[in-house]
Amino acid sequence: MNTRKNLLSAPIFLVVFLLQETIMNQIHLPIGGFSVFLIFTLGWCALSTPETGALVGFGAGFLLDVAPHSQGPVGQWTLVLIVTGFGIAYLRYGDDSFRASPLSLVVIVAVGVCATLLFYIGTGALLGMDFGSTFQLVKTVLGNGLWSLAVTPFLLPIISRLHGNIFESREFK
Amino acid sequence: MRRSGDNRSRLLLVTLIVTSLFFITLDLRGVQVMSGLRNGAQTILAPFERVASSAYSPLGNFFSDVAHLGRTRAKLKKLEDQNAKLRTTLIAHKGQDAQIKALKSILDLAGTAGYKIVNAKVISQGSATSFSQTITIDAGANMHLTRDMTVICGEGLVGVVKVVYPSTALVMLASDPAFRVGVRIAGTQQIGILSGQGTDHAVLQLLDSQSSVKVGDALVARGSQANKPFVPGVPVGLVTSVSNSAGSVSQMASVKYYAHMNSLGVVGVVIKAPAADPRDALVPKAPVPTPTPTVTIFVTPTPTPSASPTK
Numbered sequence: 009m010n011t012r013k014n015l016l017s018a019p020i021f022l023v024v025f026l027l028q029e030t031i032m033n034q035i036h037l038p039i040g041g042f043s044v045f046l047i048f049t050l051g052w053c054a055l056s057t058p059e060t061g062a063l064v065g066f067g068a069g070f071l072l073d074v075a076p077h078s079q080g081p082v083g084q085w086t087l088v089l090i091v092t093g094f095g096i097a098y099l100r101y102g103d104d105s106f107r108a109s110p111l112s113l114v115v116i117v118a119v120g121v122c123a124t125l126l127f128y129i130g131t132g133a134l135l136g137m138d139f140g141s142t143f144q145l146v147k148t149v150l151g152n153g154l155w156s157l158a159v160t161p162f163l164l165p166i167i168s169r170l171h172g173n174i175f176e177s178r179e180f181k
Numbered sequence: 182m183r184r185s186g187d188n189r190s191r192l193l194l195v196t197l198i199v200t201s202l203f204f205i206t207l208d209l210r211g212v213q214v215m216s217g218l219r220n221g222a223q224t225i226l227a228p229f230e231r232v233a234s235s236a237y238s239p240l241g242n243f244f245s246d247v248a249h250l251g252r253t254r255a256k257l258k259k260l261e262d263q264n265a266k267l268r269t270t271l272i273a274h275k276g277q278d279a280q281i282k283a284l285k286s287i288l289d290l291a292g293t294a295g296y297k298i299v300n301a302k303v304i305s306q307g308s309a310t311s312f313s314q315t316i317t318i319d320a321g322a323n324m325h326l327t328r329d330m331t332v333i334c335g336e337g338l339v340g341v342v343k344v345v346y347p348s349t350a351l352v353m354l355a356s357d358p359a360f361r362v363g364v365r366i367a368g369t370q371q372i373g374i375l376s377g378q379g380t381d382h383a384v385l386q387l388l389d390s391q392s393s394v395k396v397g398d399a400l401v402a403r404g405s406q407a408n409k410p411f412v413p414g415v416p417v418g419l420v421t422s423v424s425n426s427a428g429s430v431s432q433m434a435s436v437k438y439y440a441h442m443n444s445l446g447v448v449g450v451v452i453k454a455p456a457a458d459p460r461d462a463l464v465p466k467a468p469v470p471t472p473t474p475t476v477t478i479f480v481t482p483t484p485t486p487s488a489s490p491t492k
Contacts, residue, residue, distance in 0.1 A: 029226055030233035033305055036443060059190045066197045073204070076223040076344070076351055077305075079313040082215040083204025090197045129312070135205070139312050140358030140379030148312065 014063055016174050017052070021064075024048045025071045033077070040151025042121070044163070045072070047156050050120040051167040053093040054100050054113055056175070065093025084131055092124045113164060118157040125149045223317075223346045227304075230349075231319060234304045276446075283447040286335020294414055294463055295455030298333070299324045303445045304349065314354040314379065316340075318448060321348045329410035331402070331451040336465075337416035337439035338362070338402055339448050350450075355417070356381060356442045363403040364417050366394060367461040372403055375417060375436060381443075383418060385434040394434045396420055399464040404454075412451050414459035439465065 028045040035041065049068040053061035069089030073082045096116060126149060129139060139145055208215040284300060291298045301318035320326055322345050330342040332352050340360065344351040353360060360377035364385065371392040375383050387394060398420040404413025418436040425432070 026226075026229060029305070030229045031237060033307070034234065034237050036306075057190075059193050062190075062194050062197050066201070069201070070204075074218045074222040076219055076226065076317065076346075077307045077311050077313070077315055078219070079311060079315070081205045081208035082218060083201045083206075083208060086201035086204060087198060090194070090201060094194055132312070135209070137312075138359040140377070144358075144379040145312070 013174050014060060017064070017170075018067065020170055021049070021068055021071065025068075025075075029075060029077075037155065038151075040148045040155070042152055042155035042159055044159075046121055046124060046152075047117060047160055047163055048167060049089060049093065050096055050117045050124070051113070051160065051164055052171060053097045054116055054120070055168060055171045056097050058094050058098040058101055061097025062090050062094040065089035065091070068093070080128075080132055080137055081135060084128070084135065088124055088127045088131060092120055092127060095123075096120045110161075110164065114157065114160045117160045117164075118153050121156040122149055122153040125152055219344075220346060223344075223349060223351075227317075227319075227346070227349045230305045230317065234302075280447050283335055287333060287447065287449040290333060290335055290337075290416075290463060291449055291451070294412075294459040295457075296333075296412060296449075296451045297453035298449035298451050299326065300447060300449050301350075302447055307354075312358065312379065314357040314360075314377070314442065315343070316352050316354060316445060316448075318350050318352055318450070319348070320450065321346045321350045323348050324450075325452060326350050326450055331408075331410060331412045331415060332448050333415055333451060334440050334445060334448050336441070337418070337463075338411075339440050339442070339445060341410045342450060352448070354442050355438060355440070356383070362411055362417065363405070364400040365403045367399040367401050367464045369398075373400075373431075375400065381438055381441075382421070383436045383438065385420065385436045387431045387433075390431045392432070394420055394423055394432055396423060398434075399461075400436060401461060401464060404458065408451075408454040412454035414461075414463050415451075416463050416465060 024045050028043060032044050045068070049064060053064050056064065066086055066089070069086035072078060072085035072089070073080075078085065100113075100116065129145060129149075132139060204215065280302070287298065287300065290296075299320055301320035301324070303316050304319045305317040307313060307315040318332075326342055326345050328342055328345055332339040332341060338355050340352045340354040340357070342350050343353040355362065355375075355377055356379060357377045358379045362375050363372065364375045365372050369392070371387060371389060371394070373385050373387040373394075375385050377383050385394065385400065400417040400420070402411045402413060402415040402417055405411045416439050418438040420434045421437045423432065423434045
């Protein structure tokens with residue numbers, strides 16, 4: 009883990025967050041749509057060590073928490089993304105076959121998006137949040153997963169190039 | 182896996198999780214710093230959202246149009262060609278025209294009821310991953326908006342002001358799962374509670390077990406004490422189906438909102454309610470079937486010409 013390198017990735021996340029909040033949120037896609045910021049975060053975590061994954065999850069979750077649209081208490085997204093960021097990085101870090109195949113990366117990011125949303129619903133339910141009908145919840149989670157599956161292949165080259173530029177792929181050696 | 186790094190990694194994970202739990206606790210206890218963070222973020226984001234919204238709105242309309250087109254490919258192709266031709270001429274005026282129309286209908290509604298309103302443009306909508314339904318409008322404390330003010334559009338109730346920032350405000354839509362509003366059935370004056378479901382339909386629960394509701398009944402807001410959060414008389418929606426389960430204490434019904442929550446461009450915030458309750462004056466008129474004219478022909482028997490015409 010290198011603090012300087014992690015700090016270097018912060019502006020990239022800020023830009024993606026701004027893109028998500030200003031432009032992506034205005035696009036209304038059928039069955040729920042997707043979050044570029046979430047895909048970017050999980051993709052980034054998947055390429056990193058578990059420690060970096062948790063740190064990135066912390067930073068990204070905190071940004072989502074202070075977003076004006078966020079309804080839960082500050083800290084909920086942070087908690088959710090620390091755990092999923094660490095989890096996704098841990099899953100991939102120990103497994104060489106995983107790292108070699110881009111397809112598995114796409115699948116794991118899409119599953120990660122679903123898992124993140126489910127975890128968010130779970131913690132939200134514990135904190136007494138109101139989520140509406142079950143059908144709507146299932147639609148949002150599945151819709152996000154499917155859209156992520158479709159969009160991630162286009163975003164991954166950008167994520168891995170940016171990640172490579174900052175970390176120079178030395179973490180894996 | 183690095184063995185030496187394992188302990189450090191675990192320590193980091195635990196520290197981060199504890200920090201986030203600390204944040205949650207602080208926020209739930211109502212510590213000002215946490216809500217201040219969101220205020221700060223909104224203040225920073227507002228100018229970006231405004232620029233993006235003005236640049237993006239024609240494209241956004243296009244996306245939502247395409248999403249709702251028919252599935253037939255040929256029809257899609259034909260419509261797309263037609264759209265492309267029309268768009269070049271319309272693109273400059275389309276946005277403004279829609280906003281003027283929305284504004285006019287809001288003013289009509291507000292004028293009939295005697296509401297004093299502040300108009301605002303919708304600059305951002307809730308994100309795809311959040312389960313709450315909110316919009317951000319470009320009026321805030323600078324336009325004397327305060328929390329719990331009713332937000333309307335030309336068709337009826339949109340929602341309620343939830344958070345006021347210096348130059349913007351966050352509005353909770355009536356379709357939000359946490360949204361509740363006391364309503365009255367126009368005409369029969371029975372009262373009930375309407376709950377948002379996260380979709381364009383809401384659930385109405387009547388308070389009186391004796392009262393009944395039928396399909397096509399119009400609902401208006403009952404109004405709150407001191408007109409906050411709801412001013413009385415705002416049209417809310419139309420009953421589309423009634424569920425008659427024998428076990429339930431009171432009747433339930435499904436209600437479709439008058440307002441189209443997904444395509445809001447301009448909204449009005451009621452800053453002053455009328456002195457008198459407008460009652461049912463704002464309920465949109467049900468379409469009256471145009472009478473088909475029936476033509477009645479009277480046939481009078483003509484005298485048969487006689488065999489020997491007279492001269």
